[in-house]
Amino acid sequence: MTAEAGAVTVRDASTDAPAAASPVVDPYAERAAPRGRFLYALNPLAKLAAPMPVMFALIFTRGVVIPTVLIVATMLLLFVGAKLGARTMVGLLVGTPLAVAVLGLSFGIWVDPARVDGSSAAASVVLLEIGDWRFTLAAYLVGLATALRIAALVLLSLLAGLTTGGPELVRAMVQNLRVPYRIGYTALAALRFVPRFGHELEVIRAAHRVRGTDHGRGPIAWLRRTVGLAIPLLASAIRHAERVALAMDARAFGAHRTRTERTVSRWRARDTVFVVAFWIAAGALYWWVLSAGVDGGFAV
Incomplete structure (x- = not known):
């Protein structure tokens, strides 16, 4: 058996003729990105930087319009830009509405009645009444808005979570963010x-x-x-x-301040375009909602 040019050649003992050569498998080789799935071709940091300001703004957002639009838009991005399995797609399409409904009911039950607008029409709609306790539609809408925000935060985090591996993220942080490789690769080894x-x-x-x-x-x-x-x-x-x-x-490992990398992680123009386009779209959504007055705007 001889090794030549990165391949292993096996010779038959009876004829001394070379058998079929099998290439050496590299366990750390990059996975080929699925064709037409653009999220895999983006830098991992771009998939983190794009939704991060939107996720921060969601914390101070109330109402149902903004998180609902973000949930639908994020699902479309995942379906178009990521290669999802059947179970994942069913979980997103079926599990997300169910989780929002259950969480909305749970949060609505624990809403302080003093924080519910009693002058609204929804406050007069009683969904459940037990003794002196009343569960109104207004309380459920408050819980529903909170549940929608949580669902939007989770789905936005899946943009990077479903399309980025641990080694890819560590390489991007070490090479692009200049995180010390001792920290990055030690954390990867621990994971x-x-x-x-x-x-x-x-x-x-x-x-x-x-x-x-x-x-x-x-x-x-x-x-x-x-x-x-x-x-x-x-x-x-x-x-x-x-x-x-x-x-x-x-x-x-750790003997020198820098180390050579087998795979180079680059920030390309498409990463900048994706981040800027994401921010512009999210900013346009917030501007439309606030100017049209169709939602509650920001919580104070």
Whole structure:
């Protein structure tokens, strides 16, 4: 077996003829962006910088028009610019309205009646009455506005969350924001511990099932199983942390102020266009709502 030009050539022992060559797989290679999905081609920082001022303004916004428009626009951006699975699309289309309805009801129940405008027509519409307590449409609308703001904040964060990986974000922060690479890549290594722990937990559970030590019901059995999982999981975590530390030391991680990067993260003109266009569209929405007086504007 010989390695030539980045490929591995396997020779047949009987004929000494080269078999089919298989290229060396790079586990850190960049994933090809889906065609026609422009969000993957943007710099991760652009996908953070564009919605961030809008998310900050949403905190001080009241009413239902602005968050509703932002929810619809963000969903359209995700459907057009990101490659979403069927479950994710169903979750966005079905889960978002359900979550807004449930949260709106929950927040509306806890609204202080003194903060509800009693002169509005919605205040006279009673949805539920138990004794002296009344749940009015005005209280529900206050809770609904809060729920819509939360949903808009979550969806805006998904612009970067669904189209950006951890390594991509770290590279962009280190190279474009000049975050010290010791901090960036150390945080990335810590985040990668989470899926590792999940895999180790499944291995330990499988071993317990093979040995027949996972039987029993009730709180005592659950506590016994939890303790039996925690100790080997902690030992595995310590071993993994030691291996990661030794690997980082062997590569002289942190020995110099700068380091070379295998993949360069650039801020391109399209990133600037996306950020500016996003800000202009959001500013136009706020200007229209405030000038037309169709919403509550900003909370004080």
